Amino acid sequence: MLRIDGLSVNYGAVEALKNVSLDVPPGRVTAVIGANGAGKSTLMRTLAGLQKPLAGRVLFNDEDITGGKPEDIVRMGIALVPEGRSTIPDLTVEENLKLGGMWRTHAQRATSLTRVYALFPVLGERRDLGADTLSGGERQQLAIGRALMTGPQALLLDEPSLGLAPLIVTQILELVELMARDSGLAVLLVEQNAVTALRVAKTGIVLNLGEIVKSGPAQEIAQDEELRHAYLGY
Amino acid sequence: MIDFIDYLLGGISSGAIIALMALALVLVWRSTRVVNFAQLGQAMFTTYIALTVRELTGSWFLGLIIAMAAGLIVGVIVHFLVIRPVKRLDTSGAIIATFGVLIALEALAAMVWGGDPEAFPPPINNSGYEAFGRIWPFSPYDLLVLASVVVLVLALSVVFTRTNVGLAMRASAFNPEVARLSGVRVNRMLVLGWAIAGLVGAVAGVLVAPLSTLSPTSFDIFLVFAFTAAVIGGLDSLVGAVAFGIGTGLVIALVSGYSDSSNAPLVALVLLVLNLLFKPEGVFSHHKARAV
Ligand SMILES: Nc1ncnc2c1ncn2[C@@H]1O[C@H](COP(=O)(O)OP(=O)(O)O)[C@@H](O)[C@H]1O
Numbered sequence: 001m002l003r004i005d006g007l008s009v010n011y012g013a014v015e016a017l018k019n020v021s022l023d024v025p026p027g028r029v030t031a032v033i034g035a036n037g038a039g040k041s042t043l044m045r046t047l048a049g050l051q052k053p054l055a056g057r058v059l060f061n062d063e064d065i066t067g068g069k070p071e072d073i074v075r076m077g078i079a080l081v082p083e084g085r086s087t088i089p090d091l092t093v094e095e096n097l098k099l100g101g102m103w104r105t106h107a108q109r110a111t112s113l114t115r116v117y118a119l120f121p122v123l124g125e126r127r128d129l130g131a132d133t134l135s136g137g138e139r140q141q142l143a144i145g146r147a148l149m150t151g152p153q154a155l156l157l158d159e160p161s162l163g164l165a166p167l168i169v170t171q172i173l174e175l176v177e178l179m180a181r182d183s184g185l186a187v188l189l190v191e192q193n194a195v196t197a198l199r200v201a202k203t204g205i206v207l208n209l210g211e212i213v214k215s216g217p218a219q220e221i222a223q224d225e226e227l228r229h230a231y232l233g234y
Numbered sequence: 235m236i237d238f239i240d241y242l243l244g245g246i247s248s249g250a251i252i253a254l255m256a257l258a259l260v261l262v263w264r265s266t267r268v269v270n271f272a273q274l275g276q277a278m279f280t281t282y283i284a285l286t287v288r289e290l291t292g293s294w295f296l297g298l299i300i301a302m303a304a305g306l307i308v309g310v311i312v313h314f315l316v317i318r319p320v321k322r323l324d325t326s327g328a329i330i331a332t333f334g335v336l337i338a339l340e341a342l343a344a345m346v347w348g349g350d351p352e353a354f355p356p357p358i359n360n361s362g363y364e365a366f367g368r369i370w371p372f373s374p375y376d377l378l379v380l381a382s383v384v385v386l387v388l389a390l391s392v393v394f395t396r397t398n399v400g401l402a403m404r405a406s407a408f409n410p411e412v413a414r415l416s417g418v419r420v421n422r423m424l425v426l427g428w429a430i431a432g433l434v435g436a437v438a439g440v441l442v443a444p445l446s447t448l449s450p451t452s453f454d455i456f457l458v459f460a461f462t463a464a465v466i467g468g469l470d471s472l473v474g475a476v477a478f479g480i481g482t483g484l485v486i487a488l489v490s491g492y493s494d495s496s497n498a499p500l501v502a503l504v505l506l507v508l509n510l511l512f513k514p515e516g517v518f519s520h521h522k523a524r525a526v
């Protein structure tokens with residue numbers, strides 16, 4: 001569904017991504033793991049159109065979307081939940097959700113809203129409260145909810161576990177995995193927290209200093225001790 | 235005591251107009267983080283248009299409507315012609331450019347309509363109501379001003395809080411990146427912010443003109459008052475702009491009443507300095523209150 005082909009991204013002289021290629025198929029979670037500074041966020045931001053690549057292509061359903069604007073890319077069906085709870089504290093919970101997918105029809109949006117509230121009941125309970133009153137875990141749910149409101153075919157999650165209790169992370173990620181399986185959503189999850197990410201993912205990809213050093217079935221990656229010591233630091 | 239009440243009553247309508255002007259400054263600030271010093275130059279220009287339309291058709295109301303439309307258009311033009319190219323360099327460049335636009339508009343108005351002050355008579359009676367055996371400094375025209383401001387502010391708040399485009403504009407102001415990731419065409423929202431500011435300024439211009447006269451520079455003084463109100467209100471907050479716009483109008487009325495109207499700008503500057511010293515983020519900054 002989402003195909004990344006030879007992607008390179010530089011910030012000035014810093015080579016953040018070097019010739020990265022990977023596939024993100026529908027109906028499952030693909031995890032990219034790597035230490036801080038590996039280039040995970042750069043990858044996600046480039047896919048979402050926030051960062052221009054130096055070289056390489058991004059194909060979505062065989063269409064070349066490289067270098068597109070974020071607002072166009074999300075309309076095509078790729079939604080990014082950026083690193084660090086991308087909610088707007090000045091808006092209410094429901095306003096944060098309604099921000100997603102304004103170009104869609106009224107009926108589509110109503111359906112998505114019902115679905116998001118079913119998935120994350122706490123958001124429904126707090127719909128009229130300011131997003132600043134939510135806990136970290138609730139805000140992450142809100143950020144994912146906003147992305148789902150755009151009716152995506154591909155969901156990009158940038159370190160959803162950051163600063164959250166492990167139990168909450170597991171809950172959220174299992175929900176995402178279920179959603180991928182049920183509705184054919186293609187999920188690309190990037191994480192420093194390899195253990196949790198690889199538990200819900202089918203495929204694991206290890207990124208180090210902007211380069212893919214290993215990819216394969218998530219279980220294999222999770223059990224590869226050498227890999228863990230070398231790149232993931234545990 | 236009766237003086238005090240008189241001064242306050244006399245300050246209500248100009249306070250309401252200052253509120254609109256502050257609102258226009260805030261709308262622009264929220265969308266592009268630029269203080270548009272040309273805002274009242276734009277309002278002056280559209281007020282001349284209103285005057286011309288009124289002279290041609292005899293209708294004050296038609297003049298107002300055409301001025302509002304012109305305000306929208308001038309807001310968009312100023313955004314595209316001046317702010318867009320300059321913004322790529324830096325913000326201080328954009329602010330200087332707005333001064334350039336102000337000067338250009340004043341020169342253009344002087345060329346088209348002449349530099350001499352012109353009368354812009356109120357559309358309805360502007361002498362105070364009589365009650366309890368005396369005349370109060372509040373006229374039918376003041377009532378019209380107040381009603382117009384209330385209607386406009388309510389309409390804006392409905393747009394901002396109850397419509398998709400209002401939500402998109404607020405989100406674009408608070409967090410453009412998240413707005414774009416949600417599919418909002420943020421650049422269009424910024425242009426819309428300038429356009430609506432132009433419309434609001436146009437209404438303020440038409441309403442304020444009868445209180446003095448109309449000349450290319452006659453609104454300059456209001457920039458000081460509107461800027462003061464907008465900054466004290468937090469620059470980000472529509473509610474703050476309205477509240478402190480009215481407040482500034484009342485303070486000016488009291489100062490002018492008890493001393494001399496020439497002291498009013500000085501008092502505004504003192505308020506501004508005190509605010510910057512003690513509460514630089516503004517009283518209604520959106521970081522504390524949930525701004526609308
Ligand atoms: N805006 C930026 N400007 C310059 N360098 C950046 C910028 N963003 C990230 N980098 C650098 O690019 C590399 C990859 O960063 P990032 O993609 O954020 O990694 P990760 O998300 O895996 O922690 C790091 O060396 C980082 O310092």
Ligand SMILES: [Mg+2]
Nearest residue numbers: 040041083159
């Ligand atoms: Mg990161």
